[in-house]
Amino acid sequence: MTSTYHAVLRAYNEIHKGDKLPDESTRLSAWLTIPHAEPVTQNSEPLASEVTALFHEMRVPLLRYTLSLGLASSDAEDIVQEVFLALFRHLRDGKPRGNLRGWIFRVGHNLALKRREQTGTAAEIALPDPAPNPEQQLIQQRTQARLQAVVRSLPERDRWCLLLRSEGLRYRDIAATLGISLGSVAMSISRSLHRIHAARERF
């Protein structure tokens, strides 16, 4: 600490070399008025870069998930922006940075559900755009229509588990996002996959 004080003093004296020699109290008050703001705010820059890197990695998975919850594209995009700005503040405030993927989905899930309530849109599994190859398009559409029917019939919580798993979340993160136990996550996923398999078999 004292060495910091002396370092600052040396720097101050360097700047004011030609000036009349200040006495101790002037130097002390000068030390107090040296702007401290610059070096600390610069630390936000690497933070912004870190958040941007996470955004590039996580935006599409989170966007797919929020779209699946039934949000319009513009709303989903809004939510994702909101999540990453919250993440920026979260990290800037020095809060826990362990398992940020889980954090991002948890916040995104909650914000998306809130938005869904506000806008009154219903969750639905959207149809994909027509594939470029007409033959494949037919086959794909048939398969997907079947799958969609099954997925639509799943309880919403089960569908969320499947969706979050498809976006690569660990079970503990799925459990934390949805506020359910680890065991429930495994049971839910196996139950849903069994139904999907049965639907595929039937055809």
Next chain:
Amino acid sequence: MHTSMHIPDHELVQWLDGELAAVRARQVRAHLAECPQCANRLSEMQAAAEAFTHLHHDAMDPRIDMSAGPAAKLRAAMAEIQSTERGDFWRSHRYAVPTVAAALLIAATVYWTAAKPAPNPALPNASLTPGATRMMSRQQVCAANIRDDDHVMPAHLAPVVFRSYGIQPKPGDYEVDYLINPALGGADDTRNLWPQPYGETIWTARVKDALEEHLRELVCNGTLDLATAQHDIASNWITAYRKYFRTAVPLPAHALFMKDKPWITPTAE
């Protein structure tokens, strides 16, 4: 045996996703190697999971804007947060505040220590000489015709006091004085004794003697209680002198009194 029992679906899923604990994962692996039934169920689950993931991605990916726009928008928003909070020193630097405060405190202490006047030689070091009293009631203090002149300080205490103050005295430089004088109930205790230098200050031992006599008078005529008198003289006898004689500097009668004459209480005021 676990390995011979079929694996339930939820464990197959956990196995598939690498979510099983290591011990159980080894058992499941062993079972799958020898149980075509379970291995088949596993591949069915895997296919179903992949089908769902494809469906999900195929449905959502075309709706996603892959331009650089969203990332640019986020960067701009973060920059805005930074710039609006940049001026807010206390918020954005609250982690720096304790550090700066500590540095300040140390700097201030360094400054203060350098600028602080030398300790008043007329006052003892409070940590070495806080004052110590004997168990004496007001009646005992006043009834006994105690005079400090009659009280002889135990000779062995003086070297101890000088040592504790780190002083090697030349003869005549100091007197070892009681902080709370014996006539006011002060004890023969090194915590009640300090080396008082001669001639460095107007606040001499004689001036203090005048205060001691005055305080004893006040205690014995009932205007001041003994504990207060002892406390006041022990905490800062100069302040006490100013307070009880209502003067900023020693009264001439006290200051000019010859120190080698025995102090006889005059009427102080």
